[in-house]
Amino acid sequence: MKFYDPTGAEYGIPTFPRRLAPEGLFTRRQLRALDLRPNGQDVAAQILWFGRRPPGSRTRLVRAAYLYRLDLAAPVRPMTPSRWRAHRAMMRARRTCPVCTVTYPYVIPTSLGCCPGCADYTAALAA
Secondary structure, three states, X not given: OOOOEXXXXXXXXXXXXXXXXXXXXXXXXXHHHOOEEOOOOOOOEEEEXXXXXXXXOOOOOEEEEEEEEHHHOEEOOOOOHHHHHHHHHHHHHHHEOOOOXXXXXXXXXXXXXXXXXXXHHHHHHHO
């Protein structure tokens, strides 16, 4: 079976195919759904699978998800007022256009680098 290496001899850490991880091992998302965090523990195992083929490529990418032990996980730290302030400041920076300095109610697309209005204006100037 591809990607089945419970001893870690081939991949360095225990490796399992999708949906065959042993009990007690969870991904970060699964831990977060249980209001837990890895708590600084090392990766206990990994899941490997083939992802989609990039356009124009003949090979498939190998994707990985790291697994952590549930018994070593700790509760998620609560959000304090200071953390909420820092979070709001970070989000405000992501919502502010660097060109026109207007703060929008949505996150500025990183693909454009500025708000859509400024992107259209600079594209019109370039044409």
